[in-house]
Amino acid sequence: MVSIDVWNAAVDFPIFDAKSRSLKKAVLGRAGGKIGTDSRVPVIEALHDINMSLREGDRVALVGHNGAGKSTLLRLLSGIYEPTRGSSRVVGKVAPVFDLGVGMDPEISGYENIIIRGLFLGMSRKEMEKRIDDIAEFTELGDYLAMPLRTYSTGMRVRLALGVVTSIDPEILILDEGIGAVDAEFLEKARDRLNDLVKRSGMLVFASHSDEFLVELCSTAIWMDKGGIREEGSLREVLTHYKGYDPFNNLSEETLARIGESRATIGSEEGS
Template sequence: MAHISLSGVSIDFPVFTSQNKGLINTLLGFNGSSHGRIARDGPGHGLRVHALRDVNLQLRQGDRVALIGRNGAGKSTLLRVLSGAYEPTQGDIESDGRISALTDLMLGMDPEASGHEFIFTRGIVMGLSHQQARALTPDIEAFSELGDYLHLPVRTYSSGMLLRLAFAVATAITPDILLMDEMIGVGDSSFIQSAGKRLERLMNQVDVLVLASHNEQILRQFCTRGILLSEGRVVLDGPLEDCLQLHRRGLKK
């Protein structure tokens, strides 16, 4: 059965090196001690940002989970950990089932590849066989409405055309686990409407859904469980309304 398990997961990102620490100390007045989510590795070393800290999480079949928190709380980082894009600095992650992450749609896009080549390559990356990857093309052609442009290098596409292609590929198969970040906010109204319908069908079919959004209406429509994040930590994991209410109160219980 589809599931993801995180045990004591932390993610640290190095920021500065010893070569520029003098300038950074001058500009920021950093004294070498821990300052919230920013800490120094040690004398003569750079800084590190604690993006996630000691996250324990169980996602099981049937879960519809909303990731809630202010900008910078760690929602996107947690999605990338769940997708396997980020390897934990500490802790363990275990998963079973095909995972699709609608986060960085343009990640790994070769500007010299044609639209057809991009469809095939991304299909292989998503775990499909060569035959299955090629079989995606008709559906993607119909949804993206790119026509003959699929024969051209993607570097010739406008940003809207790139979005159409990347989104069409990412939603062409139904995974076991779907990870989503807020992203459908660009493109013309026709695309947004058709993309919304396509997403809704996909979200209703998957075994596990994890959705990061600031839109409470959307979260209530698709989610029943909430995970509230603050400064890279899980503050509350429970019923969606409880997490939303605590978030609105500014985490003050």
Template sequence: MRLGRINRIAEDNDGVVVVRAIDGLDLELTSGDRLGLIGHNGAGKSTLLRVLAGIYPPTAGTIEIKGKTVPLLDISLGMDDQSTGRQNIRLRGLLLGMTHAEIIKKTEEIAEFTGLGDYLDLPLRTYSNGMRVRLAFAISTAVDADILLLDEVLGVGDASFQEKAAKRLDELHKRAEIVVLAIHSSETIRKTCNKALWMDKGKVRMYGWVEEIVGAYEREMNPHRPVSVALNDHFS
């Protein structure tokens, strides 16, 4: 692959247009790390998650992963419209790497969390979009992972379900050894992560402790944010 144009677009020897989505990334995460990915759309965040998940093999360099990796990048992937909710628990569970025994053990807990009741015995095609998302979220977050990869999985369902979802995600984070999260919410990254990676056009802009990186990113995104100074009575 060669790079001959601005903005990471080039042509290979066959004239095929190639976009270098990640370039020169050197990163190591260990147990206890919670990494937040920040940057504009197109910065390479989702591509990085897919490389870590094994969906995209790297075209250069190497990647070494030790532990069970579970990607929650498309929480509805593998669900079947003609199958019932309970059958989809099994289908999606198997896709996420759960064993038959794990699925049997967790089915009732998943069913209770969805709040769908008798609808779980009906085909998925009869569900509203909100019901589908609730079922998909409940299944996906029941999995146990050493390395958890998340891409904008918050904001599902109504307000009451979102509160349940946030608590469930927090429990999922605690069970995982390593979490890598891409989300357009500085508040969530500050709350969840201890490290942050700022990506820009496929390259590392900054990497380090979360407050330092998120703070720098916010200052660049909002350069005209009001600044104030407070003085107390003892200042002279």
């Protein structure tokens, strides 16, 4: 069983290479973390007082404005950052997808990159070899897969990366925005694969600004604000408070059908 627990965690970034006054001037007033003033080295308090308890089957959306701390929290949950204060415990193997293309090597072929990227996401070489045909078919890259990645267009790279990411069997899937930046037409094709990927994962934590994606993949949400958790609850409730309107009312008929809702049920829940 996978689980994530975080107790009173904080993550600070000390800025050693900046003059305190000019850094404060540059960053204060913008959206984002708090700048500490009580030390000689300026410190950005990216996260503070974080308490969370996630269990098998949870599908959590992370929402919040730029600089609210979503990516930092995802990195904390992935074990990339240690909490500066407090503690965290993650049970299960994390597949972190922060940047679709990370870990890809331009000098080696598409085929080789499929294996390497899979290893990076916690799969074995054998497991990836079994998936190669399926990934090749999905990407429609044909003979290009034998060519070095540097000969690919940006869109082709994204297809390859998305093909690999959606082929893995993650225990804990941590997704950051990147997916939303994919070309809409290809994303449509990847939609079912993404849904299947999430169904196979023991747990999902997904930071995104896209309502359509969040409602399809997540059931609960955490609203991050200035490095803290402002609200957590059902996806619809939290999104409604965060956005100031109920985003379920703006969903297309297709999206509603996909998530098993209809305009009538959505309407009847309004204000509940």
